[in-house]
Amino acid sequence: MKLLVIFIVHAICIPCFSFDVPGKDLPLTLDYYKSTCPTVFDVVKKEMECIVKEDPRNAAILIRLHFHDCFVQGCDGSVLLEETETFQGEKKASPNINSLKGYKIVDRIKNIIESECPGVVSCADLLTISARDATILVGGPYWDVPVGRKDSKTAGYEFATSNIPTPEEGLISIISKFHNQGLSVEDMVALSGAHTIGKAQCRNFRSRIYEDFHVTSALNPVSETYLASLREICPASSGEGGSNVTAMDNVTRISLTTRSTTR
Numbered sequence: 001m002k003l004l005v006i007f008i009v010h011a012i013c014i015p016c017f018s019f020d021v022p023g024k025d026l027p028l029t030l031d032y033y034k035s036t037c038p039t040v041f042d043v044v045k046k047e048m049e050c051i052v053k054e055d056p057r058n059a060a061i062l063i064r065l066h067f068h069d070c071f072v073q074g075c076d077g078s079v080l081l082e083e084t085e086t087f088q089g090e091k092k093a094s095p096n097i098n099s100l101k102g103y104k105i106v107d108r109i110k111n112i113i114e115s116e117c118p119g120v121v122s123c124a125d126l127l128t129i130s131a132r133d134a135t136i137l138v139g140g141p142y143w144d145v146p147v148g149r150k151d152s153k154t155a156g157y158e159f160a161t162s163n164i165p166t167p168e169e170g171l172i173s174i175i176s177k178f179h180n181q182g183l184s185v186e187d188m189v190a191l192s193g194a195h196t197i198g199k200a201q202c203r204n205f206r207s208r209i210y211e212d213f214h215v216t217s218a219l220n221p222v223s224e225t226y227l228a229s230l231r232e233i234c235p236a237s238s239g240e241g242g243s244n245v246t247a248m249d250n251v252t253r254i255s256l257t258t259r260s261t262t263r
């Protein structure tokens, strides 16, 4: 059987991260800011180059922030909102709290754009463009980003809790969550290739390395060595080291693996 494993984001990223606009009045277009902020793509690109140079993990951080934004009410910047008296913010939802990062990076880009074109470009668009640029900067593919997203005025705390897949979740449930966003299994596999970069906290992989690792991994010296190194970073006791981090992918670490393989 031919199994296609695509590591990250090809053309499918356009539909998956553009299914979103609240109101859906106007279609997204590449030239939405042509007269109001013609430099937006260049400005974001230049800033992203600095941001990823400062710390390559910032690419992973922005890609994940974009994903968590898009899975709740679409890609509308709702993840960025602080809570108010009338709604709970997504930042405190369980998949995000003490885990999701990058809010200040978006603020930084937004400030620069505001000085260039005040009050014009949505945060939702900035985050979407930044995630695309982040992908390119760590060796991933290019895709066009149509723009014109409107920023949400409300957040979806409950949806953030229920829509975003968790590390303990089974495959069928994760497939269903992607399906609910209009994404196929192939989309899910490709997008999960984002995990060839970035870092994860011990609390999110502890059960994997102390419970079922040997059931699902080949018993060989390489995996045994890797397992031992993970256990050094991540102690078995749930009271210890939960926020210790390690690379999501021991091999690639800071550059996306983009090849396709067949088995």
Ligand code: HEM
Binding pocket: 057, 059, 060, 061, 063, 064, 067, 098, 099, 100, 101, 165, 166, 167, 169, 174, 188, 191, 192, 194, 195, 197, 198, 199, 200, 201, 202, 204, 248
């Ligand atoms: C398939 C279901 C998914 C699950 C269960 C999942 C879960 C996780 C978890 C638990 C972490 C570590 C967070 C932490 O320890 O603080 C993580 C990190 C990450 N995820 Fe996912 N994820 C999924 C899909 C995706 C998708 C679709 C993308 C983007 C296209 C993505 C991008 C990332 C990135 C880049 C990181 C590293 C972030 C960093 O370095 O801060 N993930 N994911």
